[in-house]
Amino acid sequence: MEKGLITANTWFGGMQRAPGPMTFDTFRLTNLRRLRDRFHIKEAGYSKSSEPVKAFVNKGNWLVICPHCGGAEYAWEEGWFFCCSCKNSYLGHRYRRLVFPTDRAEIEAALVVRPLENRNWHITETVEDLERENKEHAGELLTAAEGG
Numbered sequence: 001m002e003k004g005l006i007t008a009n010t011w012f013g014g015m016q017r018a019p020g021p022m023t024f025d026t027f028r029l030t031n032l033r034r035l036r037d038r039f040h041i042k043e044a045g046y047s048k049s050s051e052p053v054k055a056f057v058n059k060g061n062w063l064v065i066c067p068h069c070g071g072a073e074y075a076w077e078e079g080w081f082f083c084c085s086c087k088n089s090y091l092g093h094r095y096r097r098l099v100f101p102t103d104r105a106e107i108e109a110a111l112v113v114r115p116l117e118n119r120n121w122h123i124t125e126t127v128e129d130l131e132r133e134n135k136e137h138a139g140e141l142l143t144a145a146e147g148g
Helices: 008-013 024-029 031-038 104-111 127-136
Strands: 056-058 061-065 072-074 095-099
Touching: 008 024, 008 072, 024 031, 104 127
Parallel strands: none
Antiparallel strands: 056 061, 061 072
């Protein structure tokens, strides 16, 4: 069982032949290059002026929702977002900044003790909310042997 929460780096890294995480730059130069070529889109670089999108957790995965089309993508540790559905067309196909919460470590600590289907965090929730929920559902939390 995966102990920590999954980001794009760990998700796509698990698909590589070599062990370890993948970086956004490697993904950009491989997977996204093929996607851009398929749709005849030139690489447009990075949008540094648009407001960052915010990462959230769903079933143990750090994700980002595209503000343009509603598509969901894994969140990259390097802080860049590219929607594979609309291809960030609303930004001229530029990569958009994404942010993780500043209290990410505390959020993850509160979530990893939960069963996978309950490892969820929304940007409106606080760490205190998560800790209160854990106390209210203490009997459902994982033991150390189960990965908690």
